[in-house]
Amino acid sequence: MSEDLPIRVAQRLREEDEALDPRLERLAMGALSPEALAELEADAARDPELARQVALFRPLSSELQDRLTEQMSAPVAKVIRPARWTRWGLPIVTLAAAALLLMTLRGPSALPSYAGRVEGGDVVLRGEPTPAAQGRRVMRGDSLLTLELSPATQVDGAVVARAYVRTPAGARAAPGVPEVDPSGAVRLRGVARELLGVASGTVSVALVVARPGALPEPDAAFAPSEGPRLEVQLLLR
Amino acid sequence: MAAVVEASRGERDNQDQELVQRALTRDPAAVAALVRRMAPVVHVRVARALSRRRVEARGRDLRADMEDMVQEVFAALFESDGRALRAWHPERGLSLENFVGLLAEREVVSILRSGRRNPWTEDPTLDTTLNELDTDQQSSAEGRVASRQRLDQLMDRLRERLSPLGLHYFRLLFVEERGVAEVAEETSSTTDALYAWRSRLGRLVKQLARELDDEEEVSDE
Numbered sequence: 001m002s003e004d005l006p007i008r009v010a011q012r013l014r015e016e017d018e019a020l021d022p023r024l025e026r027l028a029m030g031a032l033s034p035e036a037l038a039e040l041e042a043d044a045a046r047d048p049e050l051a052r053q054v055a056l057f058r059p060l061s062s063e064l065q066d067r068l069t070e071q072m073s074a075p076v077a078k079v080i081r082p083a084r085w086t087r088w089g090l091p092i093v094t095l096a097a098a099a100l101l102l103m104t105l106r107g108p109s110a111l112p113s114y115a116g117r118v119e120g121g122d123v124v125l126r127g128e129p130t131p132a133a134q135g136r137r138v139m140r141g142d143s144l145l146t147l148e149l150s151p152a153t154q155v156d157g158a159v160v161a162r163a164y165v166r167t168p169a170g171a172r173a174a175p176g177v178p179e180v181d182p183s184g185a186v187r188l189r190g191v192a193r194e195l196l197g198v199a200s201g202t203v204s205v206a207l208v209v210a211r212p213g214a215l216p217e218p219d220a221a222f223a224p225s226e227g228p229r230l231e232v233q234l235l236l237r
Numbered sequence: 238m239a240a241v242v243e244a245s246r247g248e249r250d251n252q253d254q255e256l257v258q259r260a261l262t263r264d265p266a267a268v269a270a271l272v273r274r275m276a277p278v279v280h281v282r283v284a285r286a287l288s289r290r291r292v293e294a295r296g297r298d299l300r301a302d303m304e305d306m307v308q309e310v311f312a313a314l315f316e317s318d319g320r321a322l323r324a325w326h327p328e329r330g331l332s333l334e335n336f337v338g339l340l341a342e343r344e345v346v347s348i349l350r351s352g353r354r355n356p357w358t359e360d361p362t363l364d365t366t367l368n369e370l371d372t373d374q375q376s377s378a379e380g381r382v383a384s385r386q387r388l389d390q391l392m393d394r395l396r397e398r399l400s401p402l403g404l405h406y407f408r409l410l411f412v413e414e415r416g417v418a419e420v421a422e423e424t425s426s427t428t429d430a431l432y433a434w435r436s437r438l439g440r441l442v443k444q445l446a447r448e449l450d451d452e453e454e455v456s457d458e
Contacts, residue, residue, distance in 0.1 A: 072311055183273075187273070
């Protein structure tokens with residue numbers, strides 16, 4: 001074997017990376033805009049190999065993620081590896097029915113505390129990085145942006161979420177629609193300018209979680225409140 | 238509740254460590270949050286690995302195989318009281334996503350190398366493909382295919398043999414061709430340690446190549 005073997009292995013890995021359509025990874029992450037998804041599907045209709053890859057990279061179903069959560073939450077000392085795990089219908093249905101009954105009897109309680117997470121762009125902190133210091137993220141408008149709010153404990157009852165933007169022209173609801181997980185966690189993810197409906201410039205973004213019917217008006221979304229709220233300032237370029 | 242201020246990388250790592258710890262106690266909300274974060278990461282790594290082997294897997298439903306492997310990866314993350322997840326130390330420079338992603342790559346290679354767990358064990362795979370290529374294509378093309386296959390095999394062996402940190406270093410130093418000083422800064426390591434890693438990784442690739450040669454010789458006999 002030649003001396004340059006590690007370099008050739010690395011080169012092969014680079015070729016592999018480059019051979020994969022970059023849209024596929026974003027498809028799996030649920031980060032393609034409807035327009036980009038339509039374009040990918042149109043391309044796949046003309047290219048059987050791409051069609052096979054699109055089928056492989058389509059986002060995992062929420063049912064599968066629920067099954068994973070169920071299995072990994074099981075209080076067992078050791079995780080057993082079934083040969084094929086994809087057919088667990090009954091336990092899930094039973095659990096869902098039990099949860100529904102519990103909610104009916106007790107009604108929804110107050111929301112727990114939430115932890116926030118932002119992904120995308122570079123953080124520019126001004127002043128001391130104290131908890132009060134607002135980091136401003138600088139990012140390209142076509143970059144991926146993720147905002148998440150995760151509850152400290154399982155949320156009892158339904159929650160809804162909405163994203164808001166505030167520019168010099170005022171505050172309004174953002175076009176991006178957050179996903180709400182059965183656990184009460186909320187995620188807003190996608191191409192920044194499409195999520196926010198802002199092409200460039202400085203914009204404040206607020207992701208708010210509330211009980212149904214209790215979401216704030218756009219102006220109130222940026223005011224201090226009791227409910228879970230994640231606020232971030234972005235400079236889109 | 239006051240507004241949540243976005244976290245810096247260090248704060249995020251701390252939050253992720255807390256999330257992992259809570260998930261390993263089987264707290265349903267923490268497990269749900271971890272699955273939601275990691276499932277797309279694992280999905281991408283598994284799908285990429287299967288996509289690389291699509292020629293070997295002709296006719297199979299790769300989507301079903303991918304979903305099964307995603308579940309296998311999560312089982313591996315949580316088994317033995319979460320030993321794999323507990324090995325994540327963000328101060329070594331790997332984010333939780335990258336760490337889990339590299340573990341996923343290793344697990345897929347392990348599954349596909351295992352006769353018992355490999356869903357393709359009973360299928361006609363690589364040998365048939367290469368035989369058809371041998372008869373249909375020119376010798377130079379055969380050489381290129383064989384060379385690519387060998388490099389893929391080597392990369393799989395590396396994925397199996399190395400820790401996530403070692404794989405991360407291989408990608409940074411060899412695949413991305415980044416300088417030792419830059420990688421040292423990014424991973425909070427020292428340049429001496431990184432030079433040692435680069436040398437060790439180079440030697441390991443050659444050692445794995447020799448092992449593959451030896452295995453082929455044994456199987457030919």
